[in-house]
Amino acid sequence: ETGVTQTPRHLVMGMTNKKSLKCEQHLGHNAMYWYKQSAKKPLELMFVYSLEERVENNSVPSRFSPECPNSSHLFLHLHTLQPEDSALYLCASSQDTTSYEQYFGPGTRLTVT
């Protein structure tokens, strides 16, 4: 595998479920990001990790919980979501947090019922 991969590509979950999104980068980068892309809205940065440490949390509700066990893997744990959380969740990586050249994964299309 090359680049940034995300699994699953599609996910349907009920409001009481707990699920996790996974992201893996094969680029040797030190920074990883979670973004939310909703229909008709701009891309929203959710979390930033640098060398496995969270450096930014853009006022994201606690029902979204990120985890970065190492510099290649990033998870987004989901619980008690709302229908308005339905969106495309994108993971990205870059050499470090000062690099603007971010490489994005294909995203996970999440539907909350």
Added chain:
Amino acid sequence: EDQVTQSPEALRLQEGESSSLNCSYTVSGLRGLFWYRQDPGKGPEFLFTLYSAGEEKEKERLKATLTKKESFLHITAPKPEDSATYLCAAHNYGQNFVFGPGTRLSVLP
């Protein structure tokens, strides 16, 4: 509040018909302005970063320019494969990335 807007929302061009996309930004201390391309069902793909007014960058049929309030993405003689959504984003000194809503470009053969 930091803000990035893009116009037009959608643009249809004939193959070979050059045009420009606009990105207007209001950020407290711009560190960088960047452009991405996003195809349906895929994540954004990095195109350019611009750091200061007057800077220009080119890649194939695309040229990005930056002023103190705007950035333009000029597309010269576009081809159908240039059809995509083009995203503009700004990075400020507060370490925040602010994206615009994008311009959806369709190039007809």
